[in-house]
Amino acid sequence: MDIPQDILNKFIVRKDYLDWINNEPSIFAYLDLTNMFHWQDVLGWKFRIKDVIRQLFTFPNIKEVKVYYGLNPRNQRDSEAFLNRIKKTGANLRPNPPKEMKFIKKDIDEALFFQRRTMTLFDRQIKSKIYELIDELKKSGIIIVEPKCNFDVEMTMDMLDDVEKITAIMLFSGDSDMQAPLERLRVKGKKIGIVGVRDMVAGELHRIKDKYIDFGKFYTGKRTYIESENPAFGGTA
Template sequence: MNNPPRIAVFIDASNLWEAQKTKGRFFDFEKLRAFIRTTYTAQSIEVFYYTAYPANGTRDYSLDGKHKFFTYLSKALGFIIRKKQLKRITVQTDMGAVIQEKGNMDVEMAIDILHHLNTYDIAVLFSGDSDFLALVSYLRNRGKKVYIYSSKNNISEELRTGADGYTDVLKIKEDIWRGEIIRQSQNAA
């Protein structure tokens, strides 16, 4: 009899945010974790959450809720949180100087996926970024199963077809959602 698999979940918050905006509701991460555990009949499950956040003073709203959310994921749900402040870059355009923000977490995610390679049998990636295709191939060549969760508007064809399976999070039948997104929250991930 085979042992149930060990699962590692890697969540790219910015990719999930696009799906949440489309749905008009937030993910309930406790329900989402339970859904993954049940779907793969997991022996154990470890969840990593990757996000970049704005610096204090760069928004006209408080960031306290975002930091409380990170604490909830970490303390209440046991997620491993990887976060960094958005990098602010001044770019010159025809209209003058414009500040752009960047907060890509792909490298941090890839490092964790490789660093924890011996702790899981199945990797579940919540991302649609085609840059992960080489990593997915690497994992599969080492006997790992890799499943991708994203939404139709945020998934690259290469990643969707290069993994062991793809699920559109907007089509999951189980209730993995909570409250509706209100307009002022649309800048949160």
Template sequence: MDFPQDILNKFIVRGDYLKWIKNQTVVFVYLDLTNIFHWQDVLGWKFRVEDMIGQLLGFPNVKEIKVYYGKNERYLHNSESFHKRIKKTGAILRTKPMKFITKTIHHGMFFQRRTITLFDDGVKSKIGELIDELQKSGVAVEVPKCNFDVEMAMDMLDDTDKLTAIVLFSGDSDMRAPLERLKVKGKRVAIVGVRGRVAKELYAVKDKYIDFGKFYTGKRVYIKSENPAFGAGPHN
């Protein structure tokens, strides 16, 4: 199989990643989009969904791509516009309405636990006072939630007889059980992720791990840092 020239031209993808995909006969791809959007914080840059899907469809043996992403009914126009962009790529979209979970305001929303230990008692006291005031004010913090663990697992198992290998873009430990079922049936499994965002349970069942940052060849928009040491512009 010849690799698409645009992939070879834009970015030097690790050869073992390309070889693994090349050696599979029929590949299905499953993208947990909410999960992988969080990877951008680790990578320091944003990716384009269209570029990612286009890169994958450039491989002749990638026969189907399923994308899982919720519908935000509070911002329905924007949500539906984004869904149309996904469908236009040729991928199959799985969606359902997002739920919004109300969370209690606490220190962890503002600081990592390790960071808090660096503060002296005076600073910790001030932070505690601020948290108390926010809690008393009645301010509500709502977090969108839309898990697709069940839908992804069912699709994988339903697709078993159509494929020889899967590429899973997710780091969720809940995916271990369906992946183990696929392995029992002789299917090959590649996990795509970034450092610190892939559960150890998935490492235990994968045949191949692919670092997303060393695989993606599309446009990258670097995130501006709030740290003045990096200046006002984008940084690597």
């Protein structure tokens, strides 16, 4: 039996999150999927974008959900199917038509495997083994690429275009590049809600926010996927 979403919101979502959302007459949500997919590594579980969107639309004062993501030319069939699933939720897929992802060569170094803070926990012997592995990978000629598709400009333009329609925004991103448009919204009296996960929200956004919403304590959808649905990394439609 499927539990109604309003019941899930009431009993799973933190009350202060619900209060903040319900106190704003007109909220637009902006979802940066490239940023959000990286959250899954920190959370330790996978989420479904359609469940996120469905949950947002259960709040009557969230008037629009805008989703930003690109088209993967290396896996076009699955990528197009994924984008079509987003459109079917009623969300506004941006930009339209979608931008193509670019694939950026990554440096092979310790940052590819470990966060800087984690590296400080290793002793000299373990670090030596890590550097030996890195040297071997470099000698092998392996090239590692990462899909890249930034939407800072598109999100900024949309937010400024929407300013007369909203009293608040919910930004699903931790990117410090969003500081400038958020400051403009604050000047115009708009409330700023930042949705993110620990250690993946820039300090600049924390300083400008009115409300921080921990995604793991907000999301009520399924968490059972073994593989990410992100088609940029081989997810399927």
